[in-house]
Amino acid sequence: MTWTALPVERTRQLGDLGTVAERQMLEGWLSWHRETLLAKCAGLGPAQLARATVEPSDLTLLGLVRHMAEVERWWFRRSFAGETVGDVFTGPSDGNEGLDGAHAADAERDFELFRTEVKACEAAAAGRGLDETFMSSRGVSLSLRWVYVLMIQEYARHNGHADFLRERTDGATGD
16 A cells, blocks of 8 residues: 555644643644644645646645755754754755655655654753743844744745645645
8 A cells, every 4th residue: 555644633723822821822833833734745645745736846745844844953953952963854055955855755754754853843842941042053142932933934834835736736725
């Protein structure tokens, strides 16, 4: 049997985040956006995930999953937590942060690497204060709160791309 991206069961509902504490709200929104990206991929096989469907762009759903794993690692683990870890797929220095190099044959592995990276990033932020700061690679002081907000916007932007890619793949729409 051919592997397909698994369905996503939501762990958070956005309506439940309306009156929670700031940390819970940021974590909840980020979790929702992570799940949204995976939901856009659910039920698709490797070839569908690796196919560019919005010409002339070569962007793919699998490329977005890879990219978000790379971006998560960069901000949560490398930048904020100061971990010395290599690239998930490719690095920020290549200018594509995982978008290139998405191959159908690696789809199952790439999805697992994404899930593993998300867990590692959650662990890197666990127990740390939103006001804790670090120096960015450009010498700017940033907080963990800033990283959460950045990641929420990064997912929101790319989930919009994923909407178009999925609709062009099989007509599916939705959150």
